[in-house]
Amino acid sequence: AQKITQTQPGMFVQEKEAVTLDCTYDTSDPSYGLFWYKQPSSGEMIFLIYQGSYDQQNATEGRYSLNFQKARKSANLVISASQLGDSAMYFCAMREINTNAGKSTFGDGTTLTVKP
Amino acid sequence: SAVISQKPSRDICQRGTSLTIQCQVDSQVTMMFWYRQQPGQSLTLIATANQGSEATYESGFVIDKFPISRPNLTFSTLTVSNMSPEDSSIYLCSAGRQDANYGYTFGSGTRLTVV
Numbered sequence: 001a002q003k004i005t006q007t008q009p010g011m012f013v014q015e016k017e018a019v020t021l022d023c024t025y026d027t028s029d030p031s032y033g034l035f036w037y038k039q040p041s042s043g044e045m046i047f048l049i050y051q052g053s054y055d056q057q058n059a060t061e062g063r064y065s066l067n068f069q070k071a072r073k074s075a076n077l078v079i080s081a082s083q084l085g086d087s088a089m090y091f092c093a094m095r096e097i098n099t100n101a102g103k104s105t106f107g108d109g110t111t112l113t114v115k116p
Numbered sequence: 117s118a119v120i121s122q123k124p125s126r127d128i129c130q131r132g133t134s135l136t137i138q139c140q141v142d143s144q145v146t147m148m149f150w151y152r153q154q155p156g157q158s159l160t161l162i163a164t165a166n167q168g169s170e171a172t173y174e175s176g177f178v179i180d181k182f183p184i185s186r187p188n189l190t191f192s193t194l195t196v197s198n199m200s201p202e203d204s205s206i207y208l209c210s211a212g213r214q215d216a217n218y219g220y221t222f223g224s225g226t227r228l229t230v231v
Contacts (some may be wrong), residue, residue, distance in 0.1 A: 035219040043206060043227070047117070047219035091158065093219065101164060101172070102147045102214035108158045 004092050006107035013082045014115050021077040021110045023092030031097035034075040040088040082114045118143050118211050122223030129199055129230050136195045137226045139209035144189040151208045165192040199230045
């Protein structure tokens, strides 16, 4: 079974509006980390935000926040006040602390296009 | 978090030849990985680079085709051997501490075209 699922191949958002990118995950390890990366057309992978499985509060980093719903096994990324520079591919990833030898599992990605 | 220098950034190679990609990390890290990515697609893990020992390869990848070295905690190489056009892809290295509360850092990638 796929461990990370991103069901939105592509998303569009109007500049200055908020957008939510969906991510669900599956693991039996009680200790894990969830991550979001941004990959612009230049190809670099940019780490955006981290959420630990034991964190009580949702993570926030500037305009990025992670809507963590542990019971639903979802970790959606919310981008507020979208900018043209936010147009990129976004990957959700998970790292299991006790299993999987420190490897990260990535979703298929969501391509976000911000319209002016 | 660590900063990674990856070289070369791109190359065009003849089929049947080999290319070695290098990654240098600016701090000691426990974990280093090599990925392959086709444009517009997700990352496929090739192997975990283990310091001082043989790499751990994922299903579908073998040492003869993708030999990996990691002589110390800050440096690793991936060689793409006996290349064919199917090896054309972006190759990325990634590194970090397994217990870190942030994502592993990635190199800038190597865009390989085999002709």
